[in-house]
Amino acid sequence: DIQMTQSPSSLSASVGDRVTITCRTSQTISGYLNWYQQKPGEAPKLLIYDVSSLQSGVPSRFSGSGSGADFTLTISSLQPEDFATYFCQQTFSFPFTFGPGSKVDIK
Amino acid sequence: QVHLVESGGAVVQPGRSLRLSCAASGFIFRNFGMHWVRQAPGKGLEWVAVIWSDGSNEFYGDSVKGRFTISRDNSKNTLYLQMNSLSLEDAAVYYCATDRGVGATFIEYWGQGTLVSVSS
Numbered sequence: 439d440i441q442m443t444q445s446p447s448s449l450s451a452s453v454g455d456r457v458t459i460t461c462r463t464s465q466t467i468s469g470y471l472n473w474y475q476q477k478p479g480e481a482p483k484l485l486i487y488d489v490s491s492l493q494s495g496v497p498s499r500f501s502g503s504g505s506g507a508d509f510t511l512t513i514s515s516l517q518p519e520d521f522a523t524y525f526c527q528q529t530f531s532f533p534f535t536f537g538p539g540s541k542v543d544i545k
Numbered sequence: 546q547v548h549l550v551e552s553g554g555a556v557v558q559p560g561r562s563l564r565l566s567c568a569a570s571g572f573i574f575r576n577f578g579m580h581w582v583r584q585a586p587g588k589g590l591e592w593v594a595v596i597w598s599d600g601s602n603e604f605y606g607d608s609v610k611g612r613f614t615i616s617r618d619n620s621k622n623t624l625y626l627q628m629n630s631l632s633l634e635d636a637a638v639y640y641c642a643t644d645r646g647v648g649a650t651f652i653e654y655w656g657q658g659t660l661v662s663v664s665s
Binding site for chain 1: 590607640645650
């Protein structure tokens with residue numbers, strides 16, 4: 439199975455900050471990496487698919503990049519509604535696996 | 546728009562069985578693969594299973610393989626998860642979710658989840 443790690447596991451940031459979250463996989467996964475946002479008490483929401491494709495309706499301040507086994511989610515200017523937990527997921531091979539999550543809270 | 550409503554969550558004893566359902570609307574259900582994903586209280590997301598749009602293929606996570614079965618009824622726009630031999634570790638909110646394609650590309654839309662508690 440492909441193992442996933444994320445860093446940091448949590449971070450405190452202010453509105454307007456640039457935030458970067460890293461996801462690493464235990465083997466190369468080509469372009470099969472997706473990012474989800476989850477707020478407390480809510481279902482996850484797709485932000486980015488296939489490394490860098492922005493899901494319809496998601497603000498352009500969210501972007502994804504990376505290749506091989508190293509990937510990044512960037513929020514260019516953090517907004518109040520962005521305080522949440524972010525998960526990466528690989529869909530390169532079964533079983534699909536999620537990263538442990540990165541919680542972004544208010545500084 | 547896509548609407549997914551899970552049901553069937555309950556409190557069950559270890560070793561017992563439970564079947565979850567997911568009623569889909571707002572899209573052409575028979576054209577899309579479907580997933581189950583779970584989340585234990587205060588924990589991360591765990592992918593459980595996927596089924597192809599026509600039911601021709603199924604894949605499972607390691608922790609549920611051999612105990613859980615995913616199925617669908619395209620005439621009823623409904624997805625199911627049959628869970629047997631439940632253990633304490635299966636306690637979680639179970640989400641159904643759509644795939645972008647007919648099989649397993651990536652998870653696009655999620656339901657609100659149904660809670661399964663396992664307790665003696």
